[in-house]
Amino acid sequence: MFMEYIGKTCHFLNTYIKTTNNMIHIILMLVFQIYQPCLGAYYTTMEEVIIDHNQHRRNWVLPEFGFSFPLSEEAEEYAKHLATLNIPDQMLYEEAQEKNMVVDQLAFPLSDPEKNEYTENICEFRKNICVKFWTVEGAKCYGKELRTKHEQSLADKFSAITWKASSVMGIGIAPKNPSIENGRKILVVRYTPPGNQPGEYDDNVRNTEFIDYYTLEAMGEPEIEVPSKNSRGSKDFTLEKGIYIISFVLMIPFFENTSSRATFSF
Numbered sequence: 001m002f003m004e005y006i007g008k009t010c011h012f013l014n015t016y017i018k019t020t021n022n023m024i025h026i027i028l029m030l031v032f033q034i035y036q037p038c039l040g041a042y043y044t045t046m047e048e049v050i051i052d053h054n055q056h057r058r059n060w061v062l063p064e065f066g067f068s069f070p071l072s073e074e075a076e077e078y079a080k081h082l083a084t085l086n087i088p089d090q091m092l093y094e095e096a097q098e099k100n101m102v103v104d105q106l107a108f109p110l111s112d113p114e115k116n117e118y119t120e121n122i123c124e125f126r127k128n129i130c131v132k133f134w135t136v137e138g139a140k141c142y143g144k145e146l147r148t149k150h151e152q153s154l155a156d157k158f159s160a161i162t163w164k165a166s167s168v169m170g171i172g173i174a175p176k177n178p179s180i181e182n183g184r185k186i187l188v189v190r191y192t193p194p195g196n197q198p199g200e201y202d203d204n205v206r207n208t209e210f211i212d213y214y215t216l217e218a219m220g221e222p223e224i225e226v227p228s229k230n231s232r233g234s235k236d237f238t239l240e241k242g243i244y245i246i247s248f249v250l251m252i253p254f255f256e257n258t259s260s261r262a263t264f265s266f
Contacts, residue, residue, distance in 0.1 A: 045128050049171050049189065052131035053161060060162055060207055065191070071118070071170025075188040078111050079174035082122070082186050089176075089184065090124055093133040102137060104153040108186075115194040119160040124176055124184050131189075134158055143211040156196055163195025164204040 043051065054064040090105035108122040123130040138158025141151035160166070172188040195204060 048128050056135045065169040068168045068170045075170045075172030075190050079172040079186045079188040094127050104150045118190040118192040119195045121157045121189045124186050139211050160195050166191040166195045
């Protein structure tokens with residue numbers, strides 16, 4: 001599929017150059033692609049969820065999750081179903097952080113509570129910090145021997161993400177109230193093979209000494225005098241780079257007269 005896509009792309013470029021007699025457009029597109037990282041990275045909510053999961057897996061010295069489209073489609077359907085249940089608004093995780101409270105959102109029913117096919121984590125959010133909250137606050141709760149209902153729920157979410165034998169995840173997102181623009185959303189994440197299996201925690205939630213990192217008190221850092229900076233340097237650099245690009249593009253017609261037409265083949 002990938003090779004076929006590359007072949008079609010090269011054929012399109014070759015045809016475009018021959019028929020339009022305009023190399024400048026092609027060069028501009030290529031320059032944009034090269035300098036796109038300079039414009040700043042943009043991630044969708046889905047990509048952020050994947051990145052946060054696998055960052056935690058790497059930190060915990062675990063293989064990253066694979067991504068399943070079928071599992072994600074099912075998770076999205078369940079997120080839409082949850083939106084129809086008119087569940088009261090739960091305390092958002094950012095609100096819990098501001099109030100220094102250990103609170104989870106307990107009102108959402110799991111679709112597979114026996115964990116026969118998958119483990120499932122659910123939250124509602126405005127700011128996309130669910131996974132970070134599960135991994136950080138959940139780790140603190142997992143390290144406790146006695147847990148409240150909220151702490152147990154967060155510990156379960158943490159262990160579901162950290163479960164070694166779970167290798168694939170699916171992600172579903174749906175607006176909680178579609179009639180509200182930019183309102184709360186519901187996130188459903190499923191992991192398979194299912195984790196949180198009785199009698200298998202020691203084999204699958206390893207490196208528990210890492211939990212100590214989350215419970216350490218913050219240490220004060222010595223004050224370091226840093227010379228003040230302004231934005232002029234970065235602006236000058238951006239302007240200079242733009243001038244180089246424009247100059248390069250403007251020189252293209254001169255090269256076209258002396259060089260053969262570029263062609264692509266595959």
